[in-house]
Amino acid sequence: xxxxxxxxxxxxxxxxxxxxxxxxxxxxxxxxxxxxxxxxxxxxxxxxxxxxxxxxxxxxxxxxxxxxxxxxxxxxxxxxxxxxxxxxxxxxxxxxxxxxxxxxxxxxxxxxxxxxxxxxxxxxxxxxxxxxxxxxxxxxxxxxxxxxxxxxxxxxxxxxxxxxxxxxxxxxxxxxxxxxxxxxxxxxxxxxxxxxxxxxxxxxxxxxxxxxxxxxxxxxxxxxxxxxxxxxxxxxxxxxxxxxxxxxxxxxxxxxxxxxx
Ligand code: ADP
Numbered sequence: 001x002x003x004x005x006x007x008x009x010x011x012x013x014x015x016x017x018x019x020x021x022x023x024x025x026x027x028x029x030x031x032x033x034x035x036x037x038x039x040x041x042x043x044x045x046x047x048x049x050x051x052x053x054x055x056x057x058x059x060x061x062x063x064x065x066x067x068x069x070x071x072x073x074x075x076x077x078x079x080x081x082x083x084x085x086x087x088x089x090x091x092x093x094x095x096x097x098x099x100x101x102x103x104x105x106x107x108x109x110x111x112x113x114x115x116x117x118x119x120x121x122x123x124x125x126x127x128x129x130x131x132x133x134x135x136x137x138x139x140x141x142x143x144x145x146x147x148x149x150x151x152x153x154x155x156x157x158x159x160x161x162x163x164x165x166x167x168x169x170x171x172x173x174x175x176x177x178x179x180x181x182x183x184x185x186x187x188x189x190x191x192x193x194x195x196x197x198x199x200x201x202x203x204x205x206x207x208x209x210x211x212x213x214x215x216x217x218x219x220x221x222x223x224x225x226x227x228x229x230x231x232x233x234x235x236x237x238x239x240x241x242x243x244x245x246x247x248x249x250x251x252x253x254x255x256x257x258x259x260x261x
Contacts, residue, residue: 014131021133021261030137042257063134065092068090069239073097157176159189161190225253
């Protein structure tokens, strides 16, 4: 905290990238990665002239390879940069492309920092209007490293409406404020489940928690994503709903978040 009070170290933009948007959450399992993927695809679906990339900064538990149905090692360019792997028109980079899927990733602070640096900068991103970064959950060193080393245009915070998730989401929002990253808003995920048989709606994790938190923090709600079987099933198959079921209400919900960003 001391060194932060003395001002941020010099930030250096990522070559070729206009705007970095980080997708964060206070805790794991709230749908952050699923949102990051569908947000990237949503931005590109809403405006096909925009080029969008995806960086998986969750070096401990990378999920982008599976969600984007990508596997394998990046090739090296003549300049010795890694070429991102590409699917659905989105160039992606993830620690999951560099280590075995089942290998336990046990490493220490400094190694994590240099890994993040490599995933950000030793990559031939080409020209991107947006680089969407799937952050690890929580408010740790990785989040600080990223926000201190690159100019971040804004943070999107994903939370369920449940108290415990909201508490952590609040911590996340406060961290971004401390490091002068604008919080673009909250995405409330899994707020409503509609029974596919009788259409009855149930608020499994509560109804409006994230909306209330957004109000107290003075930030926007970028959208509500329903708890939907299609989202889980398609994500598990590496077919994100924005591309696999573009006409569904759940895909529309993600595109709405993308246009609010
Ligand atoms: P996080 O990145 O926060 O750990 P994930 O995006 O990996 O969370 O999501 C955790 C699990 O919840 C995954 O199996 C994902 O498919 C599922 N999931 C996320 N959002 C939804 C949703 N709105 N409806 C149904 N399942 C969801």
